[in-house]
Amino acid sequence: MKDSLQLTEDGRLRHLLTLEGLPARILTQILDTAASFITVSAQERDVKKVPLLRGKAIFNIFFENSTRTRTTFEIAAKRLSADVVNLNINASSQSKGETLLDTVANLSAMQADMFIVRHAAAGASHLIARHVAPHIHVINAGDGRCAHPTQGLLDMFTLRHYKGAFHNLRVAVVGDVLHSRVARSQIHALTTLGCPEVRVVAPKTLLPRDVENLGVHVFHKMNEGIKDVDAVLMLRLQNERMRGSRLPSAGEYYKHWGLTPDKLKLAKPDAIVMHPGPMNRGVEIDSAVADGVQSVILSQVTFGIAVRMAVMSLLAGAGATGAQA
Amino acid sequence: MKVHIRNGRVIDPASGLDAVQDVYVAASHIVGVGSAPADFHANQIIDASGLVVCPGLVDLAVRLREPGLEYKATLESEMHAAAVGGVTSLACPPDTDPPLDEPGLVEMLKFRAKHMPGPRVYPIGALTRQLKGERLTEMAELQEAGCMAFSQADAPLVDTQVLLRAMEYAKTFDLPIWLRPQDAHLAREGVAHDGVVAARLGFPPIPVPAETVAISTILLLVRETGARVHLARLSSRAGIEMVRRAKHDGLPITCDVGVHHIHLSEMDTAGFDANCHLVPPLRSLRDREAIRRGLADGTIDAVCSDHAPVDEDAKELPFQEAEAGATGVELLLPLTLKWAREAGLSLHQALGFISHRPADILGVDGGRLAVGRPADLCLFDPESAWIVSPSNLASLGKNSPYLGLEMQGRVMFTLIDGHLDFRRDPQRLRHA
């Protein structure tokens, strides 16, 4: 059901809402296309954009504020020569009682070609995708705790860039998996791309029940969970979770699940460290690790632009009548 | 008015009667089954050949949305929908606006309902004022006004001291209390079963202990007070098991399930269909199996529609933001028939869960087809197939998880108090 929403009848990507259920061929195609887009921002280019989406109107609709994510999509769209309109809905129509679908209908009437949607509720972008006109494409830029597919893809791009392939990797996802859309997208992508061992490492209060069903191995202790892994994918711990009924304090969290140089030594010597940002230094990650040689966190940011360009181009191209699968 | 119902397959779940017979109705009562009373001259003759003639259905939870929520549905629309669904008696929960916490509101509702065609309406009074879970309502007064039982509907009752006092006070008048067992703290912010789908999609979860902890508290307080408690809308295997043991121990409790929970599970929420956002949440396939077993072994006493018409604006939202509930009063019969087919139950076994059993819980003379009983009858075609669609639903609430799907079994006539309040097929009707 979700697949028929995301894919066209001939199997091309129409909307990107979640990585769950997408075939490996689509994920790989996005990663391969992203590799080509890396050169668009290359130093030697005078003009760091390509005319692919010239004349297309892309709307960043953010029902939940995130300057960082919005900016990466905006840059990606501009590198493709699209026109970008940013809308922070919190501040405008929703407070006037306009419904989500009213907002979308209004924007559609402004000749939009693509919506990039961030929303606090799981499935919000699915709802929008079900109601937009056929020529409009929807990208989920994060919906509740559900999915953040472009982040998951850029993490896969980064992993592949540094490790070459997925079939021999052991990867640990560390931190607040329960509330994390990033973790869910990472896990779906890793299992689809053939990563044989995906681990999640967190206290029980930060793991969903039945998380094993996602195809992951569960660890509660950091020193066991990151032992001999090829990559450590750290998750951000939201401020509001640091104290209360899930965790007693940021300090205790850091002591047990914060990534320090000592703990990182348990991973393989060439293991890489990733983080979706923004980081809480001294809470989930030590500065020495964040800025260390094994950290590829800034590469993630760079690759994120290319991955988002790839997704936008593939979606925009999927509407073409004579397109090849 | 005298009605002669000819050649129908007459089923009375309470007595086990299942035979092709004629049924005779005079004034507001059944006056003959099988043979006509002396000097019976029918005004209306219904050709019921090929139809099942059974007691009018009794539904323990139908929201009529009046007073106050007329933008979702109206008394008129939902009473009609209930008649279309073959329902002749219904209990309406107190979650109106304002809630049914004052005798005047209850009297008004009863009065309005009485003067409209459609089923007998039995209001359930609010257990606490404004359903806030703080102060008790005037239960005795409300009973006099027509309340059959008292409940919080889906509103939480957080304070266990208030719950204890409510049971003690209700026991004083021997009034029944209907409680939906859900611990408000454990269910906080939750929208879906804490299982594989919530893990995958990140829905804020409602764990099974939200139900079992609440059941445990209620059962202990029932032992303490001897109050008559009905547990409304069980959803979990563990919860049903607790009720099974409590009944085995002789505790005077009853319980029901919503008809959607017999068929659907958390898997149906995976497509973000807001019409599958229900309270209690749709749980795992194992829980659904346990519900079916609980019905089969008599742990669960009744099945209800938990009818909740919701306006489009409140449903066309992301799953977790959408208002909970499904329209259902018109699907109670076909979904019960579907379950009977799947579970290999006889018609009279299955129909018992939506007729005499809920009538007994509600404490009304209904749900039975026998001479001298009220002339509340449902005539349905068990083979007729139809598609659930907004235009096929009489309820103003079009929020069904079954939209677009086929149902088998359709009500053709509904007699309430001897009146033909719904007729789908005038061809079968003849005026003498």
Place this chain on the structure above:
Amino acid sequence: MPANLPTPDQLIDALAAQIAPQITPDCALVGIHTGGVWLMEALVQRLKLDIPQAVLSIAFYRDDFSRIGLHPETKPSHIPFDVEGRRILLLDDVLYTGRTIRAAMNLLFDYGRPASIRLGVLVDRGGRELPVCADYVGLNLDLDPDEHVSLEKSETEGLHFVMKRKP
């Protein structure tokens, strides 16, 4: 369709002869992916050239994106020199509508302002839709719109032409 086409090797020889006198140290070769790149490699070998070479992938510059979408296998462009002020010899296997050449020139200009661009093709098959013409041509053909010629490469046959008639 012409019955006997010259082999690519014969045409490359002819093209090499035309190009050789024009090569100066400030020249750079730019092959359009993939046939133009094969042509570039062959010319470098024939003429023993030691000048910068670039590979262009025009997928992001095509004017038919909205009609056929993104090519399923996009390759990155690789331009290992400064385009600014450079004399560029652009190479492709077959010149047809001229749209590929326009896209390639747009791409090059995004890297800088070249001093000049000249175009060499193995086959000019006619049917131009844009005002583009090649400076060096191996073979001129006059094909019908439903006839197609393309340069292919395989391990057994090396470079060879494939002629097709598409409805």
